[in-house]
Amino acid sequence: xxxxxxxxxxxxxxxxxxxxxxxxxxxxxxxxxxxxxxxxxxxxxxxxxxxxxxxxxxxxxxxxxxxxxxxxxxxxxxxxxxxxxxxxxxxxxxxxxxxxxxxxxxxxxxxxxxxxxxxxxxxxxxxxxxxxxxxxxxxxxxxxxxxxxx
Amino acid sequence: xxxxxxxxxxxxxxxxxxxxxxxxxxxxxxxxxxxxxxxxxxxxxxxxxxxxxxxxxxxxxxxxxxxxxxxxxxxxxxxxxxxxxxxxxxxxxxxxxxxxxxxxxxxxxxxxxxxxxxxxxxxxxxxxxxxxx
Numbered sequence: 168x169x170x171x172x173x174x175x176x177x178x179x180x181x182x183x184x185x186x187x188x189x190x191x192x193x194x195x196x197x198x199x200x201x202x203x204x205x206x207x208x209x210x211x212x213x214x215x216x217x218x219x220x221x222x223x224x225x226x227x228x229x230x231x232x233x234x235x236x237x238x239x240x241x242x243x244x245x246x247x248x249x250x251x252x253x254x255x256x257x258x259x260x261x262x263x264x265x266x267x268x269x270x271x272x273x274x275x276x277x278x279x280x281x282x283x284x285x286x287x288x289x290x291x292x293x294x295x296x297x298x299x300x301x302x303x304x305x306x307x308x309x310x311x312x313x314x315x316x317x
Numbered sequence: 318x319x320x321x322x323x324x325x326x327x328x329x330x331x332x333x334x335x336x337x338x339x340x341x342x343x344x345x346x347x348x349x350x351x352x353x354x355x356x357x358x359x360x361x362x363x364x365x366x367x368x369x370x371x372x373x374x375x376x377x378x379x380x381x382x383x384x385x386x387x388x389x390x391x392x393x394x395x396x397x398x399x400x401x402x403x404x405x406x407x408x409x410x411x412x413x414x415x416x417x418x419x420x421x422x423x424x425x426x427x428x429x430x431x432x433x434x435x436x437x438x439x440x441x442x443x444x445x446x447x448x449x450x
Contacts, residue, residue, distance in 0.1 A: 219362060219363050275427055275440070276429050276440075278362065278373070278375070279375050279377060279427070279429060279438075279440035279442075280360065280375075281345065281360030281361060281362060281375060282362075283362045283363060286362055286373050287362050287363055287373075290365075290371070
């Protein structure tokens with residue numbers, strides 16, 4: 168009996184590509200779950216200065232909150248205001264990118280007075296990627312480019 | 318949770334670190350009767366209750382605009398710049414000494430206009446972290 172080992176670079180490359188895709192898809196699912204938590208908290212936060220939150224008078228600030236996931240510059244998932252995409256799409260690097268933002272320029276002014284708009288929920292987007300890499304191997308972890316926050 | 322600290326305690330700590338600045342410092346809001354040309358207001362967003370407690374701290378340096386004959390009111394750029402730098406240098410990368418287990422990280426800065434009262438203010442943002450053990 169003889170065992171021949173034939174090295175086929177194309178097959179290896181194909182397998183590597185499949186692993187890369189699986190890992191990226193796993194990451195995207197994970198990112199979506201955290202982004203949804205962020206949106207839930209940011210859009211449905213309480214109102215009232217006495218509680219440390221702004222008063223939602225016009226709904227413009229709250230309705231401009233959004234979360235977006237880009238894969239190699241292409242939008243693959245979003246929740247919230249579509250108007251923000253034009254503000255950020257030119258700055259998206261290659262790889263996987265998660266952006267959570269509020270699309271009104273006065274949001275920072277509101278927060279300067281101590282009323283949370285989205286910053287309190289930024290930590291919801293600091294998540295542990297270890298389980299995803301364990302599931303799929305870390306074939307492309309060094310290539311992942313995940314921006315957390317704002 | 319016995320060593321849990323409140324956002325008011327955080328403001329007190331930041332206040333104590335800024336006392337070397339010879340400018341009135343107010344907590345949360347400026348008192349209605351105060352009529353200073355320049356002053357600092359410290360406020361925070363909510364603090365969490367995790368083992369690593371953290372919250373955003375705003376240190377706002379307010380400064381009356383200057384009146385220029387041909388132009389009207391303009392921001393006092395020299396004062397805004399120099400006092401912003403003083404605040405940043407006093408607080409950035411601050412690590413509590415002794416038994417204190419907190420750190421302060423500089424996040425960013427923006428200057429806003431308050432046109433109605435001829436004033437600008439520099440909003441210096443920090444993140445306060447405290448190990449609640």
